Amino acid sequence: EAGVAQSPRYKIIEKRQSVAFWCNPISGHATLYWYQQILGQGPKLLIQFQNNGVVDDSQLPKDRFSAERLKGVDSTLKIQPAKLEDSAVYLCASSPEASSYEQYFGPGTRLTVT
């Protein structure tokens, strides 16, 4: 079974530029999560989707971050404009359904904002 795919793996941009990350969850997984992991910290939830609907985006900085999950499969996370403090690893995870305890994580995208 293929795991959660993310791209790109690494990205370096200047502040005020925009960037987009892509996630392809495990086939058939209804729930998709985006987490932000700043160096030395644990991952922090940004947004949770159930199929193509948003379940929780309370911690998403909506003035600069946006996310969508069209057709309930792939998802993209965008930052526009980026700030220095957005430097982090962005993790995508999926689970079979919202009631499932186990989340399967992708390898992450490491973003450096200079």
Added chain:
Amino acid sequence: GDSVTQMEGPVTLSEEAFLTINCTYTATGYPSLFWYVQYPGEGLQLLLKATKADDKGSNKGFEATYRKETTSFHLEKGSVQVSDSAVYFCALSDTGRRALTFGSGTRLQVQP
């Protein structure tokens, strides 16, 4: 809100030593508790879980017991190996949604 506190690292042990990584939590209701592991160059993987008080999660020689009275979920292993070197994250999810709240992680280094 929910939070997880775990001991700071790095923790450096010799092979075959006993391991304890402390984890305590704050949550309303009755959360489920997890330990995730991140090996060098790899993604986060679920190591073990416990979904109710007094449950013991176990996997690969690691164990943790859900202690509601002390709000703790300490990770233990009787004899560590070099291959256990990784970063370990304690996490919880509340009963309503399944998104995880993570601790800051503890790096374990096992020396031969």
